[in-house]
Amino acid sequence: xxxxxxxxxxxxxxxxxxxxxxxxxxxxxxxxxxxxxxxxxxxxxxxxxxxxxxxxxxxxxxxxxxxxxxxxxxxxxxxxxxxxxxxxxxxxxxxxxxxxxxxxxxxxxxxxxxxxxxxxxxxxxxxxxxxxxxxxxxxxxxxxxxxxxxxxxxxxxxxxxxxxxxxxxxxxxxxxxxxxxxxxxxxxxxxxxxxxxxxxxxxxxxxxxxxxxxxxxxxxxxxxxxxxxxxxxxxxxxxxxxxxxxxxxxxxxxxxxxxxxxxxxxxxxxxxxxxxxxxxxxxxxxxxxxxxxxxxxxxxxxxxxxxxxxxxxxx
Amino acid sequence: xxxxxxxxxxxxxxxxxxxxxxxxxxxxxxxxxxxxxxxxxxxxxxxxxxxxxxxxxxxxxxxxxxxxxxxxxxxxxxxxxxxxxxxxxxxxxxxxxxxxxxxxxxxxxxxxxxxxxxxxxxxxxxxxxxxxxxxxxxxxxxxxxxxxxxxxxxxxxxxxxxxxxxxxxxxxxxxxxxxxxxxxxxxxxxxxxxxxxxxxxxxxxxxxxxxxxxxxxxxxxxxxxxxxxxxxxxxxxxxxxxxxxxxxxxxxxxxxxxxxxxxxxxxxxxxxxxxxxxxxxxxxxxxxxxxxxxxxxxxxxxxxxxxxxxxx
Numbered sequence: 001x002x003x004x005x006x007x008x009x010x011x012x013x014x015x016x017x018x019x020x021x022x023x024x025x026x027x028x029x030x031x032x033x034x035x036x037x038x039x040x041x042x043x044x045x046x047x048x049x050x051x052x053x054x055x056x057x058x059x060x061x062x063x064x065x066x067x068x069x070x071x072x073x074x075x076x077x078x079x080x081x082x083x084x085x086x087x088x089x090x091x092x093x094x095x096x097x098x099x100x101x102x103x104x105x106x107x108x109x110x111x112x113x114x115x116x117x118x119x120x121x122x123x124x125x126x127x128x129x130x131x132x133x134x135x136x137x138x139x140x141x142x143x144x145x146x147x148x149x150x151x152x153x154x155x156x157x158x159x160x161x162x163x164x165x166x167x168x169x170x171x172x173x174x175x176x177x178x179x180x181x182x183x184x185x186x187x188x189x190x191x192x193x194x195x196x197x198x199x200x201x202x203x204x205x206x207x208x209x210x211x212x213x214x215x216x217x218x219x220x221x222x223x224x225x226x227x228x229x230x231x232x233x234x235x236x237x238x239x240x241x242x243x244x245x246x247x248x249x250x251x252x253x254x255x256x257x258x259x260x261x262x263x264x265x266x267x268x269x270x271x272x273x274x275x276x277x278x279x280x281x282x283x284x285x286x287x288x289x290x291x292x293x294x295x296x297x298x299x300x301x302x303x304x305x306x307x308x309x310x311x312x313x314x315x
Numbered sequence: 316x317x318x319x320x321x322x323x324x325x326x327x328x329x330x331x332x333x334x335x336x337x338x339x340x341x342x343x344x345x346x347x348x349x350x351x352x353x354x355x356x357x358x359x360x361x362x363x364x365x366x367x368x369x370x371x372x373x374x375x376x377x378x379x380x381x382x383x384x385x386x387x388x389x390x391x392x393x394x395x396x397x398x399x400x401x402x403x404x405x406x407x408x409x410x411x412x413x414x415x416x417x418x419x420x421x422x423x424x425x426x427x428x429x430x431x432x433x434x435x436x437x438x439x440x441x442x443x444x445x446x447x448x449x450x451x452x453x454x455x456x457x458x459x460x461x462x463x464x465x466x467x468x469x470x471x472x473x474x475x476x477x478x479x480x481x482x483x484x485x486x487x488x489x490x491x492x493x494x495x496x497x498x499x500x501x502x503x504x505x506x507x508x509x510x511x512x513x514x515x516x517x518x519x520x521x522x523x524x525x526x527x528x529x530x531x532x533x534x535x536x537x538x539x540x541x542x543x544x545x546x547x548x549x550x551x552x553x554x555x556x557x558x559x560x561x562x563x564x565x566x567x568x569x570x571x572x573x574x575x576x577x578x579x580x581x582x583x584x585x586x587x588x589x590x591x592x593x594x595x596x597x598x599x600x601x602x603x604x605x606x607x608x609x610x611x612x613x614x615x616x617x618x619x620x621x622x623x624x625x626x627x
Contacts, residue, residue, distance in 0.1 A: 044499035119332035291472030
């Protein structure tokens with residue numbers, strides 16, 4: 001018999017303890033194994049969530065601990081839904097969300113389709129394309145502010161090189177019209193590979209014999225693309241959109257570093273607005289209500305979407 | 316070579332290859348630019364047009380790791396000759412090194428918090444994943460969905476009560492507080508991924524071990540864990556990368572002792588404007604390990620980023 005540390009430990013275990021361990025039923029083990037995880041999530045996710053709901057009904061301010069706290073019912077919710085600033089930040093979020101998803105789906109799918117032509121060295125290039133996705137958004141966002149500098153920045157220089165526009169004539173981060181696009185560009189640069197990878201998995205899941213059958217039936221390539229490729233990749237693509245949708249609805253780090261919500265509040269996404277209300281203006285109760293509204297929105301939209309996704313999968 | 320009708324023609328391959336390579340080069344350009352800027356001198360880094368060819372310098376890295384102070388010409392003359400390359404670079408700018416910068420500490424914090432939370436999420440996650448995979452737990456699907464749903468909350472939304480809670484418990488700006496927080500965020504990923512990996516290990520292996528007289532614990536430890544080793548390793552790398560990159564909680568809940576690198580790097584400021592080579596040097600040192608991990612992980616990447624929803 002081999003003498004592993006476990007055998008040693010087993011022999012060193014007092015007999016009474018050993019009998020107890022042996023006697024532990026699978027059911028008890030199951031609960032012992034699951035309990036710490038559930039406990040941690042309850043303590044650091046669910047308890048705070050319930051606390052947020054509670055705070056959202058008060059006029060509490062975290063920077064004035066000694067002030068008396070009053071329950072004001074749903075007043076915070078009322079004020080948020082009629083606050084133009086909040087609606088502007090929701091609009092900014094919607095603009096960001098729609099454009100990043102459209103661009104990432106188009107570019108990501110195209111890339112995946114091209115990579116699936118199986119040219120030589122496609123693995124290497126795929127790995128290179130994937131790199132930005134795993135990097136720290138805050139650090140990357142910070143560095144893009146340098147790339148976006150008028151004159152000295154690489155981005156402006158490259159644009160002027162190809163279009164002939166003077167590189168100091170436009171400022172991506174400082175202009176009200178360009179700033180919303182500057183964050184869309186960086187997010188697309190960073191997350192297109194995510195959509196690409198998922199589409200690639202979808203494309204690779206289509207068995208060759210379907211195309212062979214279509215070929216025998218003399219279906220044109222164009223027809224094969226729309227009747228085989230697209231419908232079979234669609235569930236994968238929808239999954240990618242779900243992930244990107246949830247992530248970009250929560251978007252904070254990248255945009256805070258890039259524009260900080262500016263110029264003015266043109267790129268102030270919901271999360272950035274929330275941070276300002278909660279940790280700069282210290283309207284804790286008010287911002288808690290906003291947090292709850294955001295959470296319910298993501299959760300609601302995601303559930304509806306998952307239902308649609310399941311329907312597509314069933315087909 | 317197969318000559319199946321579905322195989323793309325060679326001209327098709329050639330066009331596809333060119334387009335993909337072009338996109339890859341555009342993607343990698345900003346990253347190469349970060350790397351290059353780290354080796355420029357501050358004047359080179361802000362020259363117009365941007366310099367592609369330049370004389371490499373370690374000034375960015377020296378500035379990243381040191382704090383410096385400006386001296387007058389007379390004071391500099393009075394000093395003994397510089398005794399290493401770092402001193403020499405700094406003297407040329409009319410300054411002297413007065414001590415190390417805080418970057419080292421912040422980097423170390425990232426390492427401690429990253430590894431601490433990864434270890435904890437993998438430890439708890441493996442246990443939970445095993446239980447969900449092998450035992451009949453009531454409401455398994457609901458519990459698994461509950462674990463996943465904690466990931467949908469915007470971090471800032473949870474940050475308000477956590478900020479208050481940590482203030483009460485004295486966990487603000489501590490390593491322990493951040494480790495617990497990142498563990499709670501990462502554990503959903505760990506449980507989902509690991510359950511997938513453990514599901515793939517045939518039950519027969521453990522059943523054979525149980526018949527041989529192993530206890531459940533022994534079967535878990537000696538049979539399942541070694542089989543799941545690759546899965547556990549790649550899950551661990553995902554958790555580590557997440558904790559490494561996290562910014563929102565770090566910026567709100569830490570300020571000094573436990574501050575990690577991501578909130579620190581953007582605050583590196585030189586004398587007279589942002590010191591871009593130092594920022595780039597910091598970014599390079601910080602991003603490089605993740606790039607290496609990503610390349611190592613490429614086979615499991617898809618699985619990791621989709622919580623195991625897509626397996627290749």
